[in-house]
Structure formats: C-alpha cells, structure tokens
Amino acid sequence: MSTRESATARQAGRPRSERAERAILEATLDLIGEGMGIAELSIEAIASRAGVGKTTIYRRWSNKEDLVVDALAVLRTPMPPIKGESVRDDLIVMLTAMHADAVDGRNRSVMHMAMGESDRYPALLAKFRCLVLEPRREALRAILERGMATGELRADLDTEIALATLNGAVIWHCKWGGGESGTVLAPRIVDQLMSGLTG
Amino acid sequence: MSTRESATARQAGRPRSERAERAILEATLDLIGEGMGIAELSIEAIASRAGVGKTTIYRRWSNKEDLVVDALAVLRTPMPPIKGESVRDDLIVMLTAMHADAVDGRNRSVMHMAMGESDRYPALLAKFRCLVLEPRREALRAILERGMATGELRADLDTEIALATLNGAVIWHCKWGGGESGTVLAPRIVDQLMSGLTG
C-alpha cells in the first residue's frame, strides 16, 4: 500500500500553501481590526495585504462571508479557568475576561463587527453564536446553576434574565459607558447584582 | 415693509421642496430599515427610491453621513410618560418602551445600524448619543435617584452600573435571547434586579 493521507488518495500536483491560507485569514482580521465592515472589505485589499494573488483567495472561498466566517474561527480566545469555589469570584473572573475581549484591539473590532453585521450575514451569525456566544453562555450558566445548588444564589433564579443581565451590563458599559478597566468594572457589576441575586 | 421670513431676506428663485426633503429622508430610513448598512447605502438608490434626482440630494447634503444623521432625527420616538409613584412601575414602563424600540421594524434596524456602525462615523455617533442614548439615560437616572431619595432603593446605589445593567439587559436579550414580548420581559428584569437593588 502506498503513502496516503487519509481515505481519499492524496491529490496529484502542488499542495495548497498553508502559509498563504494563514496570511489571507490574518489579513482579513487585520482589516476588520482596522474598523472595516464586511461591505467595505474587498477581496483585492485582502489579497494585497496578504501578499497573495486574488486567484488564491477565490480558489478557496466562493464568497466573502465564508472567508470572514473562517477568519472568525482563528480568533478563538480561550475561556478563563473557573475555580468553582465561590460564585462571586467565578463571575468576576468571567466578566473580567469578557470585558477584556470586548475592549482589546483586534478582538474588539471583530466583536463589534460580528454584533453589528451578523443580522445581514446568517452564516456569520451562526458561527459567532457557537464560537463566542454559546460558550460564554454555558460557562455563565454553569456558574449560576452551581450557585443555585450550593445556596449561594436563590433557588428560583431566573437564569435567562440573569445571563442577559450579566452579558448586557458588560457589553453596554464597554460600548457606551466610561473606560474603566475590567478589574474595576467586574466586581462593581457582580456585587451590585449579587445583592439581588441572593435575594 | 415687504414680506419676510426672518432676519435674512427671502432668497430669490424657486424655494426648495419640503416634500422632496421628506421623501429623501424617508427613503433613507426605508433602506436602512431593510437592513442596509451605511456602506451599502448608495445615493443613487436613495434618489431612485425617493423619486428624486441625485442633484436634489447633493444640493442639500455634502456626504452620506450628514444625510444619515439628519434621517436619524426624523425617527425621534417619544419618551413614555413616567408616573413617579413607584420605582418598580416606572422602570417597567421605561424598559418596555426601550424593548419596543429595539424590536419594532424600522426603528430596530436604525437602532442596530447606529450601534454597529457609529464607531466609524463620529457625527452619527454624536447624534445617536444625544438623540437616543442620553435621553434614556437621564430618564432612567431620574427614576433611580428618586428611588434612592424615597428609600425604595438603597442609598449607596452604584448608579452607573445600574444604568448599564438595565440598558444592557434589555438590548442583549432582544438581540440574542428569545423573542418574548416587552410586557413579559420588562417585569422579569426589573423584579430580579430590584431584589438586589433594594439591598
């Protein structure tokens, strides 16, 4: 049996350059990071920024949305470690991480782009949801439910509302409120919310 | 003394058509309402939708951003009446109104557009701020401060955080959460928050 990569036999010819692919995705993120919306993003600009021929882009993605979706995946920021000792501490860690995501450079722009334009790009919305929204949502939900079990939080908590409140407070304050650091902001939110959540 | 409109004498020639102006602004809002971002908005499309020559638009606005800013002003939605009897009731009224703004048709699109693209258009940001954000913020703040005075809310309330929390919860839930009606959502938010805010 000859050399194979997988079930399907290795294609003949020169293999696609992994290097070019990364350069394209990076260039895309760069441009978004500079404040470009999807509509302003041009394949030409991406190609030129990546030092790549347009052909190389068209060969891999048939439209801009697919490209942006794949670029999103590169940005993957890891979840912070949750100690699971105190609900208050865990929430503060999560909110601080969320705040950082929403404030820091390229991440920030991509975040805002995704939130602002996902309406018009369903595939982008789906990816953003399962890549950013859902993981956060589940992490927060886990903290809340553990709190309900241990009694740190009241048992009849309205989890949906609590999630919206936590997420919303961070994002809203980042976007429209003052520019506090996350380390200052997160405890303020959590503490003021907890006094209620503990009812 | 001859007929005058104001201090400066009436211009000679045909006056600008008020009708055309309204049609242009309405067409702009329509297109935004159909999900167009500022970048996708073309003067040609607006002119054609408004049944107007491009000239008529260029004569009045020198760039797209100015046009959109003026269009924003048309959308002005009135604040709901605040009874001032109970903080809980007042908050529910406000959040319900905010929810309606964020959900309903054209308003919704303009809102999202403003939130998503205001970063790139400073004049738009400024207008949006003073037209939508600040009035809401002040109305909410007034309710909170009255509550602190009457004792319905604890006196050491962190108003900034409370504002971000209220606003953020509504917007976040509209954008990413389920599709409840405002009448259901607002009390859930307010009640869960109050039990905390009342300390």
Place this chain on the structure above:
DNA sequence: CCGTTGCGAAACATGATCGTATCGGAATTC
C-alpha cells in the same frame, strides 16, 4: 521526465457608484 495542481502577477470585461454637468420646465422675487 511528465502530468497535474497551486502559486503570484497581470490583464480583462463587466458593472456599480461616484460627483458633476447639462437640459427643459416650474416656482418664486423684484
């Protein structure tokens, strides 16, 4: 060495929008 495929560069035809200009006609002042 040959066939195949990817590479970057460039040229290409197509189409959209731009901002300006020109047109005949309408509205208004003097």
Place this chain on the structure above:
DNA sequence: GAATTCCGATACGATCATGTTTCGCAACGG
C-alpha cells in the same frame, strides 16, 4: 416679464471592485 433658483432626468468621465482568464514558474506524485 426678467432674473433667479430648484426640480427631475439623463449623460458623462472617473474610480473601484468584481470574478475570470492567461502567463511563467514552483512543487508535488508517479
């Protein structure tokens, strides 16, 4: 009625991005 200004329509040249094609070279399998 003359001068002025706006109207909507249409045409214009300019710019830019589109997606395709062609080119000569590079990298891989057999």
